[in-house]
Amino acid sequence: AQKVTQAQTEISVVEKEDVTLDCVYETRDTTYYLFWYKQPPSGELVFLIRRNSFDEQNEISGRYSWNFQKSTSSFNFTITASQVVDSAVYFCALSPGYSSASKIIFGSGTRLSIRP
């Protein structure tokens, strides 16, 4: 079964705090992609990162960082020094396999609110 679990439905923090969004996935495939997307109130999906299953190296991009651990099937996302503009719904997603027909399976999303 393919599944993505985001246990945190909503998170609210004060600006400048660090916040971590959790993501746990399930798949029997040995090759797969993991993603994080941001969805602001306007609705469009903003791509943040893609990781393939063979690349467990953590990644940092500005205030964003990702921790991929295959041993725990987790792909967590941390925002450092959060800002009000980070307020959005964040989706973790999984795409099993590398073919062009591989679909993306989304987690239920975490609504992040950053208070000034």
Place this chain on the structure above:
Amino acid sequence: GAVVSQHPSWVICKSGTSVKIECRSLDFQATTMFWYRQFPKQSLMLMATSNEGSKATYEQGVEKDKFLINHASLTLSTLTVTSAHPEDSSFYICSARDNGVQDGYTFGSGTRLTVV
């Protein structure tokens, strides 16, 4: 970069009428496109996988006679919601697979459908 154009961005229709949503890849060819539906404060749920020149593959529980998908060319997929009812009101997003972009998938900006 790759762009997927989705139209209309919003539509209001009367109950019982049909609505067509277009998803067009502007600078790349997409043999496969995906259609998602998102109810308020919920995740994106895959409805169907659209395959150029062949029948779409629907996810379990999605009525193929109600949600007609046509993928007649390598750059255009359409979703027609037939005999729409208020419960079909939702946010519909299409996606196309493109190995030329960083995340491998490009999403349309979505269509907000309201059936009155």
